[in-house]
Amino acid sequence: MKQLFLIVVCTLGLGHCVMGQSPVFAHPGLLHSAADLQRMKAAVAARRSPIYEGYKVFENSPFSKWAYQPKGPLAMVGRNPTVGQTDYDSDANAAYQNAVMWAMTGDQRYAQTAIRIVDAWSNTLQSITGKDAILMAGLGPFKMVNAAEILRYTNAGWSTAAVTRTEQHFLKVIYPVLAEFAPFANGNWDDAALKTVMAIGIFCNDREIFEKAVRYYVDGWGNGSLTHYIINDYGQVQETGRDQAHTQLGIGMLAECCEMAWHQGLDLYGYADNRLLKGFEYTAKYNLGDNDIAYTPMLDRTGKYAHSKPSELARGNLRAVYEQVYNHYVHRRGLAAPFTQAAADKLRPEGPGLPGADHPGYGTLFFSIDPVQVGNSGDVNATAIPAGLVLAAVPSASRLTWVGLHGVASYVIKRATQRKGPYVTIGTSENTTFYDSTAKKGTIYYYTVSGVQTAPSLPVAMAAGGLPLQWQNTGGTAQYDGSTFKVEAGGTFTDTAAAGFNYTYRPLAKRDELVMQVLPQPSSQFTTVGIMIRADTSFAAFMLYPGKTKEIEAPGWKLQLFQRLPVPVTGQQLLQAPAVTYGRLTGTYWIKVTRAGTTIRGFGSYDGITWNQIASLQWPAGKPSQIGVAAASNIDNTTTVRFRLP
Structure with a gap:
């Protein structure tokens, strides 16, 4: 706009x-x-x-x-x-x-x-x-x-x-x-x-x-x-x-x-x-x-x-x-x-x-x-609008912050349920922070900020509470802006699924499919991220994993199956350009996991169109399960991972 x-x-x-x-x-x-x-x-x-x-x-x-x-x-x-x-x-x-x-x-x-x-x-x-x-x-x-x-x-x-x-x-x-x-x-x-x-x-x-x-x-x-x-x-x-x-x-x-x-x-x-x-x-x-x-x-x-x-x-x-x-x-x-x-x-x-x-x-x-x-000294700009809007889910509210305009002391905050509007004024602020406690959980809202006499900022969006309905998160933070999920994850992820990784998930249906597009680039070069199916202590996860090499700056990225199941299953695919260059996730990569009855299949793709099956395995029928995105930093710090679920 x-x-x-x-x-x-x-x-x-x-x-x-x-x-x-x-x-x-x-x-x-x-x-x-x-x-x-x-x-x-x-x-x-x-x-x-x-x-x-x-x-x-x-x-x-x-x-x-x-x-x-x-x-x-x-x-x-x-x-x-x-x-x-x-x-x-x-x-x-x-x-x-x-x-x-x-x-x-x-x-x-x-x-x-x-x-x-x-x-x-x-x-x-x-x-x-x-x-x-x-x-x-x-x-x-x-x-x-x-x-x-x-x-x-x-x-x-x-x-x-x-x-x-x-x-x-x-x-x-x-x-x-x-x-x-x-x-x-x-x-x-x-x-x-x-x-x-x-x-x-x-x-x-x-x-x-x-x-x-x-x-x-x-x-x-x-x-x-x-x-x-x-x-x-x-x-x-x-x-x-x-x-x-x-x-x-x-x-x-x-x-x-x-x-x-x-x-x-x-x-x-x-x-x-x-x-x-x-x-x-x-x-x-x-x-x-x-x-x-x-x-x-x-x-x-x-x-x-x-x-x-x-x-x-x-x-x-x-x-x-x-x-x-x-x-x-x-x-x-x-x-x-x-x-x-x-x-x-x-x-x-x-x-x-x-x-x-x-x-x-x-x-x-x-x-x-x-x-x-x-x-x-060139300080006056009559065309200025606020910028740098950031939304975060906090207890009982959505917190909106922005970069203020020099010389402007009051701001008007508007909200809509579609990017193109219509936008309705929901409050004013004398500083560069606003808390919206009236948003309905799970609904995606778009916000703009303007000075009292300026045009509005470009909009920023987030689902109230952070995530759409039916989605939950453990082990970190996650939020969705109507297009992209952004998670902040710490912890570790191995084939023992040690506690502490971030999991953003929903219920798994008997016939189900989840496709994720991993966006470049995570902040940690030791990040593990992918799709996990989980029930109690059992899990199967198709994860992007930075395999160790002689060069810390250039890990050997691969899509690999991790699992804790009665019957071991193996499978992996080494990633190449354009997804990986110089050991960095410089391009997007797609992961798809399907369930049909008791059969789980995992796939990887460089374009989201042509898929390569990594592995298949059997999943117990009738067992309440979840499917979602798991992420871990694998370091003594957190990592940011962004992805889309087309």
């Missing part, structure tokens, strides 16, 4: 404004708004410190020269093995920095250089390959999208046809690599995907993609979502025990998401009681040499990375990520950030975001705000 708004887009190159329609986004609206670019331009012209000093560092970069000679384009780039990574990242840096130079100087030569680079790659690049393809697609392309956003909305002379080709390039070549994020890895992978998905959503005016990114930021199941990456109120980061380079990379990319969201009217910076600031303060304090930090030994969401103390690796090597966060929390919001401020002071003027295209860098130029001029 897309709303169209009439907005004003200021074209800095010619110094006038044009009118146009936009589907709820402000443009330019990635790292830099129109007001931001104008603020930088005015400060440089007036040689105002510290922005002018930041500009001189930026101007002297070889990537900021209109005479830059492109390294590409290439039809394929990749990472691990490396194919053209340095060439792409260099060109992405140059496209972005030339676009910024154009916006600040009005010199058409910068615009022409940036356009030439963006057009060349969008016309040529066809595939992104390698075990680390997500990092390849999430880092350099973020700068390419930012370059395109500036060029498109500053009257740079970029043709409509070229803009359309670039949109399709981002949607068809870059986005598919990032669409499921990276829950199998350390959190900085997730965050590289997250920021570029968000940027593509804004540039392509695709509210669904943008919303997907915001919801993953606040409620994602991988290491990179906000509260999984900054794991507690002390500010400890998931990668603090790994090394300080990746820790700063990850929190820096979360901050970039916040700045884009801010330009769309959303206070993502303030989410979870300013959790991002806590992560920056903790990290800056440690990297400035202070050992007085609390640390909780932790196992990450994948089950692969356990750390018992903060890492000394790369400690003290401050990355160019602090000016942005310091200026937001201190100058925009008036909060204290002493360690972030000290790190920013030490780096000022910030230089490039090394290595490669990891960060935008140059924060002194890009983000320095005079507290007296905060009102002119």
Whole structure:
């Protein structure tokens, strides 16, 4: 449900404004708004410190020269093995920095250089390959999208046809690599995907993609979502025990998401009681040499990375990520950030975001705000709508939370029983949480949130109580949104069916069939998930199982029968591409279990159409039984599994 708004887009190159329609986004609206670019331009012209000093560092970069000679384009780039990574990242840096130079100087030569680079790659690049393809697609392309956003909305002379080709390039070549994020890895992978998905959503005016990114930021199941990456109120980061380079990379990319969201009217910076600031303060304090930090030994969401103390690796090597966060929390919001401020002071003027295209860098130029001029810093967005809606079943209610709009103090909550409505107002809230205690258990409801004078958010849905009627859950949590089940499971699963795994089930009929589509990717690389039939202590389960290999990063995934029955039955199928690549469940996989009288059969499929029988067995007639989805993390943490029952 897309709303169209009439907005004003200021074209800095010619110094006038044009009118146009936009589907709820402000443009330019990635790292830099129109007001931001104008603020930088005015400060440089007036040689105002510290922005002018930041500009001189930026101007002297070889990537900021209109005479830059492109390294590409290439039809394929990749990472691990490396194919053209340095060439792409260099060109992405140059496209972005030339676009910024154009916006600040009005010199058409910068615009022409940036356009030439963006057009060349969008016309040529066809595939992104390698075990680390997500990092390849999430880092350099973020700068390419930012370059395109500036060029498109500053009257740079970029043709409509070229803009359309670039949109399709981002949607068809870059986005598919990032669409499921990276829950199998350390959190900085997730965050590289997250920021570029968000940027593509804004540039392509695709509210669904943008919303997907915001919801993953606040409620994602991988290491990179906000509260999984900054794991507690002390500010400890998931990668603090790994090394300080990746820790700063990850929190820096979360901050970039916040700045884009801010330009769309959303206070993502303030989410979870300013959790991002806590992560920056903790990290800056440690990297400035202070050992007085609390640390909780932790196992990450994948089950692969356990750390018992903060890492000394790369400690003290401050990355160019602090000016942005310091200026937001201190100058925009008036909060204290002493360690972030000290790190920013030490780096000022910030230089490039090394290595490669990891960060935008140059924060002194890009983000320095005079507290007296905060009102002119691009904070106002009349097209903003709430985002990041999350539903959870709590005792006697459905709890709805969302990312609020900065400057909005009251929200209206509406509900419907169909996605398209009609929506009826069920309450208001003075904060970003609402409890609905009037929903009928088992009924699927759709919710929207709006500011008092804003359009409604995209809807979010859940069955009241969490699950449809006849379905139950033990050993964890489970909820259904009308399309997808999402379960949070701990425990273990072996052929003894040890207690503790998650089971979401309904009664088993004499003639029955259950088909599940396992969606990519579970957060634990040790997850077991599949269809189980159970009665008392007897069970038969057709489960996706990560068999052990010599490489912890690449388990041998298989569909395997587990059972506790009088007569042993065996059967398994090794999974291959497209369901599994590099040992990761990167594609969907289907499991089907049927019952006809006393015969149980289990099947696997790569497409839900062509089925391969794994095994069959006999099940006692007349015995009350259940059928459902079993899941276990098999680690000392929980796992998130998503699936559909077509």
